[in-house]
Amino acid sequence: MQPHYRFAGFMGRRVHLGVTGSIAAYKALDILRALQEADCRVSATVTEAGARFVTPLSFEALGASPVYDAMFGGSGKGDTSFGHLEPGQDADVLLIAPATASTMARLAFGLADDMLACQALAFPGPKLVAPAMNPRMWEAPATRRNWATLEALGYVRIEPDSGNVACGDTGAGRLAPLEQIVTATLRALSPQDLAGRKVLVTLGPTREPWDAVRFWSNPSSGTMGACMAMAAYLRGAEVSVVAGPTALDFPDGMQVVRVQTARQMFEAATDLWPSMDVGCATAAVADFRPLPFGEGKFKKADLDGDNLMVEFEPNHDILQAMGRAKTGGQQLIGFAAETADLQAEAERKLKSKRLDLLAANDVSEAGSGFASATNRMFVLDASGRRESWPQLPKTEVAWRLWDHLLLD
Ligand code: CTP
Numbered sequence: 001m002q003p004h005y006r007f008a009g010f011m012g013r014r015v016h017l018g019v020t021g022s023i024a025a026y027k028a029l030d031i032l033r034a035l036q037e038a039d040c041r042v043s044a045t046v047t048e049a050g051a052r053f054v055t056p057l058s059f060e061a062l063g064a065s066p067v068y069d070a071m072f073g074g075s076g077k078g079d080t081s082f083g084h085l086e087p088g089q090d091a092d093v094l095l096i097a098p099a100t101a102s103t104m105a106r107l108a109f110g111l112a113d114d115m116l117a118c119q120a121l122a123f124p125g126p127k128l129v130a131p132a133m134n135p136r137m138w139e140a141p142a143t144r145r146n147w148a149t150l151e152a153l154g155y156v157r158i159e160p161d162s163g164n165v166a167c168g169d170t171g172a173g174r175l176a177p178l179e180q181i182v183t184a185t186l187r188a189l190s191p192q193d194l195a196g197r198k199v200l201v202t203l204g205p206t207r208e209p210w211d212a213v214r215f216w217s218n219p220s221s222g223t224m225g226a227c228m229a230m231a232a233y234l235r236g237a238e239v240s241v242v243a244g245p246t247a248l249d250f251p252d253g254m255q256v257v258r259v260q261t262a263r264q265m266f267e268a269a270t271d272l273w274p275s276m277d278v279g280c281a282t283a284a285v286a287d288f289r290p291l292p293f294g295e296g297k298f299k300k301a302d303l304d305g306d307n308l309m310v311e312f313e314p315n316h317d318i319l320q321a322m323g324r325a326k327t328g329g330q331q332l333i334g335f336a337a338e339t340a341d342l343q344a345e346a347e348r349k350l351k352s353k354r355l356d357l358l359a360a361n362d363v364s365e366a367g368s369g370f371a372s373a374t375n376r377m378f379v380l381d382a383s384g385r386r387e388s389w390p391q392l393p394k395t396e397v398a399w400r401l402w403d404h405l406l407l408d
Pocket residue numbers: 202262281282283284285286287315316317318319320333334335336337338349
Protein backbone atom coordinates (compact mmCIF):
# COMPACT_ATOMS: atom_id res chain seq x y z
CA MET A 1 0.00 0.00 0.00
CA GLN A 2 1.19 3.53 -0.74
CA PRO A 3 2.19 5.56 2.36
CA HIS A 4 -0.98 7.67 2.51
CA TYR A 5 -3.04 4.52 3.18
CA ARG A 6 -0.92 3.57 6.19
CA PHE A 7 -2.77 5.38 8.94
CA ALA A 8 -2.11 4.05 12.42
CA GLY A 9 -3.58 5.13 15.73
CA PHE A 10 -6.59 2.81 15.86
CA MET A 11 -5.30 1.13 19.01
CA GLY A 12 -8.06 -0.41 21.11
CA ARG A 13 -10.44 -0.67 18.16
CA ARG A 14 -11.52 -4.14 17.08
CA VAL A 15 -12.54 -5.26 13.60
CA HIS A 16 -14.34 -8.57 13.16
CA LEU A 17 -13.42 -9.99 9.76
CA GLY A 18 -15.79 -12.42 8.02
CA VAL A 19 -14.18 -14.61 5.34
CA THR A 20 -16.35 -16.63 2.97
CA GLY A 21 -15.84 -19.20 0.22
CA SER A 22 -14.25 -17.31 -2.65
CA ILE A 23 -10.93 -17.79 -4.41
CA ALA A 24 -10.21 -14.25 -3.11
CA ALA A 25 -10.29 -15.58 0.49
CA TYR A 26 -6.47 -15.60 0.58
CA LYS A 27 -6.57 -11.80 0.20
CA ALA A 28 -8.30 -11.62 3.60
CA LEU A 29 -4.89 -12.43 5.13
CA ASP A 30 -3.53 -9.18 3.64
CA ILE A 31 -6.57 -7.32 4.97
CA LEU A 32 -5.84 -8.75 8.43
CA ARG A 33 -2.20 -7.60 8.24
CA ALA A 34 -3.10 -4.13 6.99
CA LEU A 35 -5.64 -3.62 9.79
CA GLN A 36 -3.08 -4.79 12.35
CA GLU A 37 -0.61 -2.25 10.93
CA ALA A 38 -3.25 0.40 11.62
CA ASP A 39 -3.06 -0.83 15.27
CA CYS A 40 -6.51 -2.48 15.12
CA ARG A 41 -7.21 -5.71 16.94
CA VAL A 42 -8.73 -8.23 14.54
CA SER A 43 -10.92 -11.26 15.19
CA ALA A 44 -12.33 -13.44 12.42
CA THR A 45 -14.97 -15.89 11.33
CA VAL A 46 -14.07 -18.22 8.47
CA THR A 47 -17.16 -19.92 7.05
CA GLU A 48 -17.11 -23.59 6.15
CA ALA A 49 -16.70 -22.76 2.47
CA GLY A 50 -14.10 -20.09 3.31
CA ALA A 51 -12.06 -22.68 5.20
CA ARG A 52 -11.81 -24.74 1.99
CA PHE A 53 -9.69 -21.90 0.57
CA VAL A 54 -7.81 -20.61 3.67
CA THR A 55 -7.73 -22.35 7.03
CA PRO A 56 -8.84 -20.63 10.24
CA LEU A 57 -5.39 -21.57 11.53
CA SER A 58 -3.78 -19.14 9.05
CA PHE A 59 -5.76 -16.28 10.58
CA GLU A 60 -4.90 -17.43 14.08
CA ALA A 61 -1.22 -17.75 13.21
CA LEU A 62 -1.20 -14.14 11.99
CA GLY A 63 -2.69 -12.97 15.26
CA ALA A 64 -6.46 -12.82 14.71
CA SER A 65 -8.25 -13.62 17.96
CA PRO A 66 -10.69 -15.18 18.50
CA VAL A 67 -11.18 -17.05 15.24
CA TYR A 68 -14.58 -18.72 14.73
CA ASP A 69 -15.49 -21.35 12.19
CA ALA A 70 -18.52 -23.67 12.27
CA MET A 71 -21.54 -22.92 14.44
CA PHE A 72 -21.63 -26.40 15.99
CA GLY A 73 -18.63 -28.57 16.75
CA GLY A 74 -16.17 -26.24 15.08
CA SER A 75 -12.48 -26.37 15.76
CA GLY A 76 -11.95 -22.64 16.22
CA LYS A 77 -10.88 -21.28 19.62
CA GLY A 78 -13.80 -18.92 19.46
CA ASP A 79 -16.42 -21.67 19.72
CA THR A 80 -18.17 -20.75 22.93
CA SER A 81 -21.90 -21.09 23.51
CA PHE A 82 -22.50 -17.46 22.60
CA GLY A 83 -19.89 -17.05 19.88
CA HIS A 84 -22.68 -16.13 17.49
CA LEU A 85 -23.33 -12.99 19.58
CA GLU A 86 -19.87 -12.12 20.87
CA PRO A 87 -18.47 -9.93 18.06
CA GLY A 88 -21.62 -7.83 18.29
CA GLN A 89 -20.91 -7.15 21.95
CA ASP A 90 -17.24 -6.38 21.59
CA ALA A 91 -16.09 -5.49 18.07
CA ASP A 92 -16.43 -1.97 16.68
CA VAL A 93 -16.87 -2.91 13.03
CA LEU A 94 -17.87 -6.03 11.08
CA LEU A 95 -16.12 -6.39 7.71
CA ILE A 96 -17.08 -9.26 5.41
CA ALA A 97 -14.40 -9.64 2.74
CA PRO A 98 -14.65 -11.48 0.48
CA ALA A 99 -18.43 -11.94 0.52
CA THR A 100 -19.83 -14.58 -1.83
CA ALA A 101 -23.21 -14.36 -3.58
CA SER A 102 -24.71 -16.77 -1.05
CA THR A 103 -23.33 -14.80 1.91
CA MET A 104 -24.83 -11.63 0.40
CA ALA A 105 -28.17 -13.45 0.08
CA ARG A 106 -27.97 -14.59 3.70
CA LEU A 107 -27.24 -11.06 4.88
CA ALA A 108 -29.97 -9.55 2.70
CA PHE A 109 -32.62 -11.99 3.92
CA GLY A 110 -31.47 -12.01 7.53
CA LEU A 111 -30.85 -15.76 7.59
CA ALA A 112 -29.09 -17.13 10.64
CA ASP A 113 -28.00 -20.49 9.33
CA ASP A 114 -24.26 -20.27 9.89
CA MET A 115 -21.90 -18.61 12.36
CA LEU A 116 -21.12 -15.54 10.27
CA ALA A 117 -24.76 -14.96 9.31
CA CYS A 118 -25.76 -15.07 13.00
CA GLN A 119 -22.96 -12.74 13.98
CA ALA A 120 -23.96 -10.29 11.25
CA LEU A 121 -27.62 -10.40 12.27
CA ALA A 122 -26.70 -9.70 15.89
CA PHE A 123 -24.13 -6.99 15.07
CA PRO A 124 -25.32 -3.51 16.11
CA GLY A 125 -22.36 -1.46 14.80
CA PRO A 126 -21.18 -0.52 11.30
CA LYS A 127 -21.13 -3.43 8.85
CA LEU A 128 -19.10 -3.46 5.62
CA VAL A 129 -19.35 -5.90 2.77
CA ALA A 130 -16.85 -6.44 -0.08
CA PRO A 131 -18.17 -9.00 -2.60
CA ALA A 132 -16.14 -11.29 -4.86
CA MET A 133 -17.69 -13.62 -7.42
CA ASN A 134 -17.96 -14.51 -11.08
CA PRO A 135 -19.15 -11.52 -13.21
CA ARG A 136 -22.31 -13.36 -14.36
CA MET A 137 -23.21 -14.17 -10.77
CA TRP A 138 -22.54 -10.52 -9.89
CA GLU A 139 -24.81 -9.30 -12.71
CA ALA A 140 -27.61 -11.77 -11.90
CA PRO A 141 -30.90 -10.03 -10.97
CA ALA A 142 -31.02 -11.79 -7.60
CA THR A 143 -27.54 -10.49 -6.71
CA ARG A 144 -28.44 -6.97 -7.88
CA ARG A 145 -31.51 -7.08 -5.67
CA ASN A 146 -29.52 -8.36 -2.67
CA TRP A 147 -26.89 -5.65 -3.23
CA ALA A 148 -29.63 -2.98 -3.18
CA THR A 149 -31.15 -4.55 -0.07
CA LEU A 150 -27.78 -4.43 1.71
CA GLU A 151 -27.65 -0.68 1.07
CA ALA A 152 -31.15 -0.29 2.48
CA LEU A 153 -30.08 -2.30 5.53
CA GLY A 154 -27.28 0.19 6.15
CA TYR A 155 -24.30 -1.87 5.01
CA VAL A 156 -21.28 0.09 3.76
CA ARG A 157 -20.84 -1.47 0.33
CA ILE A 158 -17.37 -1.80 -1.17
CA GLU A 159 -17.90 -2.20 -4.92
CA PRO A 160 -16.03 -5.06 -6.60
CA ASP A 161 -13.42 -4.28 -9.22
CA SER A 162 -13.55 -5.12 -12.91
CA GLY A 163 -11.04 -7.32 -14.70
CA ASN A 164 -10.18 -10.96 -15.30
CA VAL A 165 -11.52 -13.34 -12.70
CA ALA A 166 -10.18 -16.77 -11.77
CA CYS A 167 -12.59 -18.73 -14.00
CA GLY A 168 -11.38 -16.86 -17.10
CA ASP A 169 -14.38 -14.51 -17.45
CA THR A 170 -13.93 -10.75 -17.57
CA GLY A 171 -16.13 -8.18 -15.87
CA ALA A 172 -17.08 -6.81 -12.48
CA GLY A 173 -16.71 -9.24 -9.59
CA ARG A 174 -13.09 -9.11 -8.43
CA LEU A 175 -12.61 -8.28 -4.77
CA ALA A 176 -11.98 -4.52 -4.41
CA PRO A 177 -8.32 -3.53 -3.97
CA LEU A 178 -6.87 -3.79 -0.47
CA GLU A 179 -6.57 0.02 -0.24
CA GLN A 180 -10.31 0.52 -0.82
CA ILE A 181 -11.25 -2.09 1.77
CA VAL A 182 -8.85 -0.79 4.42
CA THR A 183 -9.89 2.83 3.80
CA ALA A 184 -13.60 2.02 4.12
CA THR A 185 -12.93 0.11 7.35
CA LEU A 186 -10.78 2.83 8.93
CA ARG A 187 -13.39 5.41 7.90
CA ALA A 188 -16.01 3.42 9.80
CA LEU A 189 -13.71 3.49 12.85
CA SER A 190 -12.78 7.19 12.65
CA PRO A 191 -14.49 10.09 14.39
CA GLN A 192 -16.67 11.81 11.80
CA ASP A 193 -15.70 15.28 13.01
CA LEU A 194 -15.20 16.64 9.48
CA ALA A 195 -18.56 15.32 8.22
CA GLY A 196 -20.41 17.87 6.13
CA ARG A 197 -17.24 19.82 5.27
CA LYS A 198 -16.02 20.15 1.71
CA VAL A 199 -12.25 20.02 1.57
CA LEU A 200 -10.03 20.90 -1.40
CA VAL A 201 -6.42 19.66 -1.42
CA THR A 202 -3.78 20.62 -4.00
CA LEU A 203 -0.86 18.21 -4.10
CA GLY A 204 2.17 16.98 -5.99
CA PRO A 205 4.57 18.87 -8.23
CA THR A 206 3.67 20.72 -11.40
CA ARG A 207 5.41 20.12 -14.71
CA GLU A 208 6.21 23.09 -16.89
CA PRO A 209 7.04 22.02 -20.45
CA TRP A 210 9.92 23.69 -22.25
CA ASP A 211 10.21 21.74 -25.52
CA ALA A 212 8.49 18.61 -26.83
CA VAL A 213 10.45 16.27 -24.50
CA ARG A 214 11.62 18.36 -21.51
CA PHE A 215 10.00 20.00 -18.52
CA TRP A 216 10.82 22.01 -15.36
CA SER A 217 9.62 20.38 -12.13
CA ASN A 218 10.63 19.31 -8.59
CA PRO A 219 10.83 16.03 -6.64
CA SER A 220 7.51 16.36 -4.73
CA SER A 221 5.78 12.95 -4.51
CA GLY A 222 2.44 14.37 -3.32
CA THR A 223 2.50 12.21 -0.18
CA MET A 224 1.90 14.99 2.38
CA GLY A 225 -1.12 16.22 0.43
CA ALA A 226 -2.43 12.70 -0.06
CA CYS A 227 -2.18 12.20 3.72
CA MET A 228 -4.13 15.44 4.31
CA ALA A 229 -6.78 14.32 1.82
CA MET A 230 -6.99 10.82 3.32
CA ALA A 231 -7.19 12.02 6.93
CA ALA A 232 -10.02 14.39 5.99
CA TYR A 233 -11.78 11.61 4.08
CA LEU A 234 -11.44 9.12 6.96
CA ARG A 235 -12.95 11.77 9.26
CA GLY A 236 -16.01 12.18 7.07
CA ALA A 237 -15.16 15.15 4.83
CA GLU A 238 -16.18 15.38 1.19
CA VAL A 239 -12.75 15.59 -0.43
CA SER A 240 -11.67 17.00 -3.79
CA VAL A 241 -8.06 16.64 -4.84
CA VAL A 242 -6.26 18.60 -7.54
CA ALA A 243 -3.15 16.53 -8.19
CA GLY A 244 -0.10 17.34 -10.25
CA PRO A 245 1.74 14.42 -11.87
CA THR A 246 2.09 11.76 -9.18
CA ALA A 247 2.01 7.97 -8.99
CA LEU A 248 -0.44 8.10 -6.08
CA ASP A 249 -3.95 6.71 -6.28
CA PHE A 250 -6.94 7.68 -4.19
CA PRO A 251 -10.03 5.97 -2.76
CA ASP A 252 -13.13 5.82 -4.96
CA GLY A 253 -15.01 8.20 -2.69
CA MET A 254 -12.78 11.20 -3.51
CA GLN A 255 -13.11 13.55 -6.47
CA VAL A 256 -9.71 13.67 -8.20
CA VAL A 257 -8.72 16.18 -10.90
CA ARG A 258 -5.35 15.36 -12.44
CA VAL A 259 -3.35 18.21 -13.96
CA GLN A 260 0.16 18.77 -15.29
CA THR A 261 1.02 22.47 -15.25
CA ALA A 262 0.69 25.25 -12.66
CA ARG A 263 -1.78 27.01 -14.95
CA GLN A 264 -4.00 23.92 -15.09
CA MET A 265 -3.74 23.53 -11.31
CA PHE A 266 -4.67 27.19 -10.87
CA GLU A 267 -7.73 26.82 -13.14
CA ALA A 268 -8.93 23.62 -11.43
CA ALA A 269 -8.34 24.87 -7.86
CA THR A 270 -9.84 28.34 -8.32
CA ASP A 271 -12.88 26.81 -10.07
CA LEU A 272 -13.56 24.52 -7.11
CA TRP A 273 -12.61 26.90 -4.29
CA PRO A 274 -15.87 28.96 -4.07
CA SER A 275 -17.87 25.82 -3.24
CA MET A 276 -15.41 24.55 -0.58
CA ASP A 277 -15.25 24.99 3.20
CA VAL A 278 -11.55 24.27 3.70
CA GLY A 279 -8.64 24.63 1.26
CA CYS A 280 -5.37 22.88 1.87
CA ALA A 281 -2.45 23.72 -0.43
CA THR A 282 0.35 21.20 -0.26
CA ALA A 283 1.33 21.30 -3.93
CA ALA A 284 4.91 22.16 -4.80
CA VAL A 285 3.86 24.53 -7.57
CA ALA A 286 6.56 25.73 -9.94
CA ASP A 287 6.70 29.47 -9.31
CA PHE A 288 8.04 30.03 -12.84
CA ARG A 289 7.58 28.32 -16.18
CA PRO A 290 10.13 28.33 -18.99
CA LEU A 291 9.23 30.28 -22.12
CA PRO A 292 8.61 27.44 -24.58
CA PHE A 293 11.43 26.65 -26.99
CA GLY A 294 9.03 25.96 -29.85
CA GLU A 295 7.07 23.11 -31.39
CA GLY A 296 9.57 20.26 -31.59
CA LYS A 297 12.56 18.95 -29.64
CA PHE A 298 15.52 21.21 -28.89
CA LYS A 299 18.59 19.82 -30.67
CA LYS A 300 22.17 20.53 -29.64
CA ALA A 301 22.70 21.98 -33.07
CA ASP A 302 20.10 24.65 -32.19
CA LEU A 303 22.44 26.09 -29.54
CA ASP A 304 23.58 29.61 -30.16
CA GLY A 305 26.86 30.12 -28.22
CA ASP A 306 28.29 27.86 -25.44
CA ASN A 307 25.57 27.97 -22.80
CA LEU A 308 21.90 27.25 -23.03
CA MET A 309 19.85 30.22 -21.83
CA VAL A 310 16.24 29.55 -20.82
CA GLU A 311 13.95 32.40 -19.84
CA PHE A 312 11.18 31.91 -17.26
CA GLU A 313 7.95 33.76 -16.62
CA PRO A 314 5.97 33.73 -13.35
CA ASN A 315 3.10 31.36 -12.59
CA HIS A 316 0.12 32.31 -10.44
CA ASP A 317 0.41 31.82 -6.70
CA ILE A 318 -2.58 29.50 -6.32
CA LEU A 319 -2.81 29.67 -2.53
CA GLN A 320 -2.52 33.44 -2.53
CA ALA A 321 -5.39 33.64 -5.03
CA MET A 322 -7.48 31.36 -2.78
CA GLY A 323 -6.57 33.53 0.22
CA ARG A 324 -7.69 36.69 -1.56
CA ALA A 325 -11.01 35.08 -2.57
CA LYS A 326 -11.58 33.56 0.90
CA THR A 327 -14.98 34.34 2.39
CA GLY A 328 -15.98 34.44 6.08
CA GLY A 329 -16.82 30.78 6.55
CA GLN A 330 -13.84 29.37 4.63
CA GLN A 331 -10.56 28.21 6.16
CA LEU A 332 -7.18 27.82 4.50
CA ILE A 333 -4.23 25.60 5.37
CA GLY A 334 -0.88 26.22 3.73
CA PHE A 335 2.48 24.53 3.79
CA ALA A 336 5.91 26.07 3.49
CA ALA A 337 9.03 24.36 2.24
CA GLU A 338 12.12 26.23 3.44
CA THR A 339 15.87 25.80 3.49
CA ALA A 340 16.63 28.84 5.72
CA ASP A 341 14.83 31.25 8.13
CA LEU A 342 12.06 28.72 8.67
CA GLN A 343 10.10 30.58 11.36
CA ALA A 344 10.37 34.07 9.83
CA GLU A 345 9.37 32.78 6.40
CA ALA A 346 6.47 30.83 7.90
CA GLU A 347 5.19 33.98 9.69
CA ARG A 348 5.42 35.97 6.47
CA LYS A 349 3.52 33.36 4.42
CA LEU A 350 0.79 32.94 7.09
CA LYS A 351 -0.01 36.67 6.76
CA SER A 352 0.61 37.30 3.08
CA LYS A 353 -1.52 34.34 1.96
CA ARG A 354 -4.29 35.01 4.55
CA LEU A 355 -4.03 31.52 6.07
CA ASP A 356 -5.71 30.07 9.14
CA LEU A 357 -3.04 27.45 9.65
CA LEU A 358 0.42 26.89 8.24
CA ALA A 359 2.79 23.94 8.56
CA ALA A 360 6.39 24.69 7.65
CA ASN A 361 9.31 22.34 7.32
CA ASP A 362 12.98 22.49 6.48
CA VAL A 363 13.27 20.43 3.30
CA SER A 364 17.05 20.23 3.57
CA GLU A 365 16.76 18.19 6.79
CA ALA A 366 16.92 14.37 6.57
CA GLY A 367 13.49 12.81 7.18
CA SER A 368 11.57 16.00 6.42
CA GLY A 369 10.26 17.05 3.04
CA PHE A 370 10.25 15.75 -0.51
CA ALA A 371 9.66 12.02 -1.01
CA SER A 372 10.08 11.27 2.70
CA ALA A 373 7.55 9.29 4.79
CA THR A 374 8.07 11.66 7.74
CA ASN A 375 8.09 15.42 8.39
CA ARG A 376 9.23 17.71 11.22
CA MET A 377 6.85 20.64 11.32
CA PHE A 378 6.72 24.13 12.75
CA VAL A 379 3.00 24.85 13.00
CA LEU A 380 1.48 28.29 13.38
CA ASP A 381 -2.06 29.58 13.21
CA ALA A 382 -3.84 32.88 12.77
CA SER A 383 -4.87 32.96 16.43
CA GLY A 384 -1.22 33.15 17.53
CA ARG A 385 -0.42 29.57 18.54
CA ARG A 386 3.10 28.39 17.62
CA GLU A 387 4.21 24.75 17.98
CA SER A 388 7.29 22.78 17.05
CA TRP A 389 6.44 19.15 16.36
CA PRO A 390 8.86 16.21 16.51
CA GLN A 391 9.55 14.15 13.40
CA LEU A 392 6.34 12.23 12.69
CA PRO A 393 4.93 10.05 9.91
CA LYS A 394 3.13 12.24 7.36
CA THR A 395 -0.11 10.39 8.18
CA GLU A 396 0.23 11.53 11.79
CA VAL A 397 1.14 15.11 10.79
CA ALA A 398 -2.03 15.20 8.70
CA TRP A 399 -4.24 13.83 11.47
CA ARG A 400 -2.86 16.40 13.96
CA LEU A 401 -3.25 19.29 11.54
CA TRP A 402 -6.95 18.52 11.18
CA ASP A 403 -7.19 18.28 15.01
CA HIS A 404 -5.52 21.68 15.22
CA LEU A 405 -7.91 23.24 12.70
CA LEU A 406 -10.93 21.82 14.54
CA LEU A 407 -9.74 23.36 17.84
CA ASP A 408 -10.10 26.89 16.46
N1 CTP B 1 1.79 27.78 -3.42
C1 CTP B 1 0.82 27.86 -4.39
N2 CTP B 1 1.13 28.35 -5.63
C2 CTP B 1 2.39 28.77 -5.91
C3 CTP B 1 3.39 28.68 -4.92
C4 CTP B 1 3.06 28.17 -3.68
O1 CTP B 1 -0.33 27.48 -4.13
N3 CTP B 1 2.66 29.23 -7.14
C5 CTP B 1 1.44 27.30 -2.07
C6 CTP B 1 2.07 25.97 -1.69
O2 CTP B 1 1.20 24.89 -2.02
C7 CTP B 1 2.24 26.13 -0.19
C8 CTP B 1 2.47 27.60 0.01
O3 CTP B 1 1.94 28.23 -1.16
O4 CTP B 1 1.06 25.78 0.52
C9 CTP B 1 3.91 28.01 0.20
O5 CTP B 1 4.68 27.48 -0.84
P1 CTP B 1 6.27 27.64 -0.85
O6 CTP B 1 6.82 26.97 -2.07
O7 CTP B 1 6.84 27.28 0.48
O8 CTP B 1 6.50 29.19 -0.94
P2 CTP B 1 6.29 30.27 -2.06
O9 CTP B 1 4.93 30.88 -1.87
O10 CTP B 1 6.59 29.72 -3.41
O11 CTP B 1 7.33 31.40 -1.64
P3 CTP B 1 8.97 31.43 -1.67
O12 CTP B 1 9.36 31.28 -3.09
O13 CTP B 1 9.26 32.77 -1.11
O14 CTP B 1 9.44 30.33 -0.76
